[in-house]
Amino acid sequence: MSAVEADVALVSSPQGVSRKPFIQRPGVLTTLFLMPAALLLVVFLIIPLSVTVWMSLSPNVLVKFQGHTFANYTYVFGRSYYIQVLWRTVRIAAETSSIAFLLGYPAALALRYVPPALSNAFVLAVTLPVLCGPLVVILGWMILLSRGGPLGSLVGDLQLLGSEWGIVVAQVHFLLPFVVLSLVNVLHGIPDELLDAARSLGAGPVRRFLRIILPLSLPGILSALIIGFSLATGAFVAPHYLGGPGDLTLATLISQFVMATFNGQLAATVSILLLAVMSAAIFTLTIVLSWKMRG
Amino acid sequence: MTGAWQRLGQVYLVAVIIFALGPAAVVVFDSVNSATSFPSPFEQFTLRWYAAVAGRPELFEAARNSLVVALLSASVASVIAFLAAYALSRSTFPGRHAVATALIGPLFIPEIVLGLAILQIAGAADLTLNLATLTAAHTLFVMPFALRLTLSGFSRFDFNLEWAARSLGASQGIALRRVVLPLVRPNLIAGFTLAAIMSFVNLPVSMFLTTPTTATLPVSVFAYMESRIDPMIAAVASLVLFVAVIATFFLDRVLKIRIIG
Numbered sequence: 239m240s241a242v243e244a245d246v247a248l249v250s251s252p253q254g255v256s257r258k259p260f261i262q263r264p265g266v267l268t269t270l271f272l273m274p275a276a277l278l279l280v281v282f283l284i285i286p287l288s289v290t291v292w293m294s295l296s297p298n299v300l301v302k303f304q305g306h307t308f309a310n311y312t313y314v315f316g317r318s319y320y321i322q323v324l325w326r327t328v329r330i331a332a333e334t335s336s337i338a339f340l341l342g343y344p345a346a347l348a349l350r351y352v353p354p355a356l357s358n359a360f361v362l363a364v365t366l367p368v369l370c371g372p373l374v375v376i377l378g379w380m381i382l383l384s385r386g387g388p389l390g391s392l393v394g395d396l397q398l399l400g401s402e403w404g405i406v407v408a409q410v411h412f413l414l415p416f417v418v419l420s421l422v423n424v425l426h427g428i429p430d431e432l433l434d435a436a437r438s439l440g441a442g443p444v445r446r447f448l449r450i451i452l453p454l455s456l457p458g459i460l461s462a463l464i465i466g467f468s469l470a471t472g473a474f475v476a477p478h479y480l481g482g483p484g485d486l487t488l489a490t491l492i493s494q495f496v497m498a499t500f501n502g503q504l505a506a507t508v509s510i511l512l513l514a515v516m517s518a519a520i521f522t523l524t525i526v527l528s529w530k531m532r533g
Numbered sequence: 534m535t536g537a538w539q540r541l542g543q544v545y546l547v548a549v550i551i552f553a554l555g556p557a558a559v560v561v562f563d564s565v566n567s568a569t570s571f572p573s574p575f576e577q578f579t580l581r582w583y584a585a586v587a588g589r590p591e592l593f594e595a596a597r598n599s600l601v602v603a604l605l606s607a608s609v610a611s612v613i614a615f616l617a618a619y620a621l622s623r624s625t626f627p628g629r630h631a632v633a634t635a636l637i638g639p640l641f642i643p644e645i646v647l648g649l650a651i652l653q654i655a656g657a658a659d660l661t662l663n664l665a666t667l668t669a670a671h672t673l674f675v676m677p678f679a680l681r682l683t684l685s686g687f688s689r690f691d692f693n694l695e696w697a698a699r700s701l702g703a704s705q706g707i708a709l710r711r712v713v714l715p716l717v718r719p720n721l722i723a724g725f726t727l728a729a730i731m732s733f734v735n736l737p738v739s740m741f742l743t744t745p746t747t748a749t750l751p752v753s754v755f756a757y758m759e760s761r762i763d764p765m766i767a768a769v770a771s772l773v774l775f776v777a778v779i780a781t782f783f784l785d786r787v788l789k790i791r792i793i794g
Contacts, residue, residue: 239635241584244734246584246735265624267620267625267705268620268624268626268757270620271616271617271619271622271716272616272617272618272621272632274612274613274616274617275613275614275616275617275636275676276636278613278672278673278676279635279638279639279673280653281671282672282673283642283647283650283673284671285640285654286650286651286653286654287646287650289650289653289657289785290646290649290650290653293653297639317601317606321562334577335696341549343650344542344545345545345546345549347542348541348542348545348546349546351538351539351542352542352543352546356543356546356547357546359550360546360550362547362781362785363549363550363553363554364549364550365781366553366554366557366770366777366778366781367553367556367557369619369777369780369781370557370728370733370734370773370774370777370778371730371733371734371735371751371773371774371777372629372734372755373734373736373750373751373754373755373769373770374560374770374771374773374774374777375556375557375783377560377758377762377766377767377770378555378556378558378559378560378770379556380760380762381556381559381560381563381767382555382556383561408556409554410550411556414553415553423681443538459753468641469645472642472643472644472645472646473643473718474643474644474645474737477739479755479758488647489643489737491647492649493645493740493741494651496741497741502652502653503654506647506653509643509645509646509649509650512559512642512643512646513642514601516641516643520782
């Protein structure tokens with residue numbers, strides 16, 4: 239198929255030979271090659287998630303009803319305990335993603351101006367926690383944050399381990415690479431000429447930042463906040479191992495329903511709720527920041 | 534940028550590097566410290582905690598499970614990602630970006646929700662939880678990582694090269710194997726390495742899907758940590774860190790590929 243199709247595309251292309259890919263619509267080969275990925279997604283994500291949705295509509299030992307209804311959702315929303323868990327999840331995600339953003343933005347900006355050796359070392363250092371995984375990182379934070387530990391004693395009597403702040407510190411640490419690297423792409427795309435022009439017209443560093451760098455980096459800010467917020471909302475390891483028993487989030491609530499109370503239906507309900515919260519947050523951020531980008 | 538701002542930026546970056554490496558550094562520190570509990574100041578250099586790891590066959594069993602799942606899921610995910618990235622890069626059909634976004638999608642689903650969904654479909658389909666179910670879940674979880682790196686390899690690939698091979702009489706298969714594959718190989722290897730690492734260290738996806746005999750290394754270490762943390766666990770974590778550091782340098786120095794961004 240592709241030879242004929244390619245000929246047609248080649249002839250109809252204005253410059254004859256372009257550097258662009260030469261197939262203009264999905265051919266047999268394209269469809270065939272996309273099949274395994276599509277199959278993986280359908281069989282191991284879409285069908286399982288549909289089962290989760292179905293489970294969330296099913297009766298269970300705690301919430302008894304006939305057939306399939308939204309009773310599990312009204313049950314969860316009717317209890318202030320679960321509302322608090324929901325609110326805590328959103329609050330921790332908002333705190334961690336904004337702190338990670340505030341720490342990451344200056345770093346991403348500074349990367350524009352430092353020698354390559356330092357910027358390379360920086361990228362390697364911030365990505366290492368992602369690659370070495372929760373086993374290393376969580377154990378490290380457990381030691382650092384414990385009472386009498388290096389950081390625990392630094393902040394005096396403040397008990398960090400087993401508190402919401404313990405979760406926030408570890409979560410910021412984990413989010414940093416995602417935030418920094420999605421900002422770097424945009425910040426490094428801002429041409430020096432723009433800044434030179436502004437400088438030659440008398441704009442100081444603050445004005446150059448506010449009028450050029452900040453507005454032009456809005457797309458990067460959007461993706462940094464979306465990635466940060468969604469990773470933080472769904473995070474399980476830090477809240478479970480660094481938070482106290484009272485610091486339950488939606489993710490740790492799911493694990494409690496599965497491992498402790500064996501209630502798959504309520505675990506499913508909370509999972510769908512978690513996905514809904516994430517989607518709502520991503521949607522809101524996109525709307526707000528794209529409105530800002532236009533304005 | 535003036536010199537003062539530049540110096541300030543450098544100091545700030547070094548501070549963030551220290552913050553980023555802090556937890557890993559303290560784990561290594563406590564794994565070679567002879568003090569039996571932590572946190573405690575440095576007493577004496579020792580390797581006895583590493584020797585203690587050798588006396589725990591269940592950890593080796595778990596590490597073997599992790600390795601099998603990581604290599605299998607990363608291999609399958611890399612092949613799927615290569616085919617998808619090739620298809621997405623060579624054609625410009627409308628909706629191409631939507632398809633790419635959908636395939637990267639699992640990255641945005643919380644790992645614990647993925648784990649629960651696979652657990653519930655396995656329950657609904659009456660499947661027993663074994664290394665195959667775990668590998669399937671991990672393949673889904675790591676495929677987007679492999680796909681992103683492979684796609685970025687294809688974004689620099691000139692498809693005229695493939696077209697030239699085809700016009701000189703190479704079959705589609707030959708062109709793919711002799712022209713396309715060698716040119717995107719570094720990205721494929723990088724995608725495989727990242728996928729394998731992300732599978733090897735993962736806890737939330739595996740958590741619901743393992744039984745005592747199929748426990749992965751993170752699952753069994755975290756189960757141990759529920760009751761206590763001791764320097765032996767720090768030694769296990771340091772060994773995992775060692776693997777991650779080697780992988781990082783391999784990606785950065787040998788393949789010269791950045792993994793996130």
